Amino acid sequence: MCAIQISKAERTRLSIQKAGRQVLSERGLCVPINELAAAAGVSRANFYNYFASAEALFDSLIVDAALELNTLIDNSFEQISDPALRVANGIRHYCLRAAADPEWADFMLRFALTQSKLVAVMEKSLLRDVRLGVQSGIFRLPQSQEIMVVLMVGGAVLSAISAVRMGLLSAEQAGQQTAELVLRALGDELEHAQEISRATLTTLD
Template identity: 30%
Template structure:
């Protein structure tokens, strides 16, 4: 008779299996929502994942709960890459520029991300995809330092979030000029009170390469689609 496995080992294996199943559901949901939008039903996701209905309800109770979890997961994946690159900079204006440029270029690099965003209702369901809390941090610093002229924090946050979200929709919906992300961010900086020539200097700064880990949902789903 084989000795009983240590409890902590069994617990770890069960947790890893549960995490893999949840990740598979989120990956399948991304593929389905990117194609059909939030009106896609649970059966579509279950079929894509190749799982039983009971497995789905072990992780999510409703379609809406799954949608929110997927948006949050994508946001977290992107911010794990984008925010460290943003925090290398001291100037709040440069931080805003780098973060928003990277977010817009992510739409171009990962088409499923753009397709998912386009099919979400504006603006509520998209808000978690914009990392508003990160932008708010840098905007607050800029306002406190007088970097953004007389623009208040709430106005500045809404301005940046609204423009970036609409620009992301445009990038995902139709062909745009290669420098469209930079033109959008230049306009944002000017609207925040940055001089046009200085905004151009900030936009001209090289952008770090955006590379998500191989295990991220966006990468796995895109490879599956290919």
């Protein structure tokens, strides 16, 4: 299979994003353009060819931080109808990503639940599966609590990511335990939640 070729412009954009993610994770949002450009190995003028401001770079990072992974997870669900299994698999994949990409994990831990754009990305897939679970009778919760459910699950996932980054649990342990606890909180039966959280994990293409 041939490797996917990307243009020089796209490589530069990805390089700026990678450097920006690291710098912003370490320093927060008040970082001058000069420092972001230097970290990426580009000139200030070239930086502006890709992002109009540091805020624009940050916005792209916030959305991409979850959107790419969520898309891969969603694509792996094509043959899965059980909404509990979909929720559990999503949680477990986030934990595995945290172990595989520490910079991504640190970025998520610092900014995930403070930015509405990222919450909106996470909400799109999670809320769909939660609603399917309610409709099928697996989950038990009133519609008025949907937004808090999304934030609760997001908080649980971030706690699991933190446990992985601190070395308290392996990515597999954190993912399975968090998935089981979340499913139980949503109203799933204990035996089903335990079985689902330990089921064979979907692969991401």
